[in-house]
Amino acid sequence: MMYFGRGFGGCLGYGSPFGGIGGILMGVVCVLLIAAMIVFVVRALKKAEHSRPSTGAMEALRLRYAKGEITEEEYLRIKKTLEQ
Structure with a gap:
């Protein structure tokens, strides 16, 4: 008979179909979720950075x-005018 009241508790703890490896699996899943969130945030920030309008006029002014x-x-005067 399965006994869910001890160990880590829940379906991944002691007495689970996964056995003692349930805690390790849960840890791996958490690490993967955190890594995916970090990748998502970094990509979103890079995309937002690249989406800023970089007009040809500003490039010509810099040159x-x-x-x-x-x-x-x-x-500075022309830059201020272009940014408006």
Whole structure:
């Protein structure tokens, strides 16, 4: 007769169809769920980061500033205008 009142309790504890390995299985399942959640969050953050609009105008502005075609004041003024 199966006895569920001792050990880890529940269907994965002592007396379960899984035997003594039930606790290990439950631990593995928990670790896998936590890892899947971490992967999901990291991918969502990366996707959100890449979805920011990076217009060609901002890239052109950065290049003009890097080449020295415009001053810092002009760069900041134009950047502020483009971000609006």
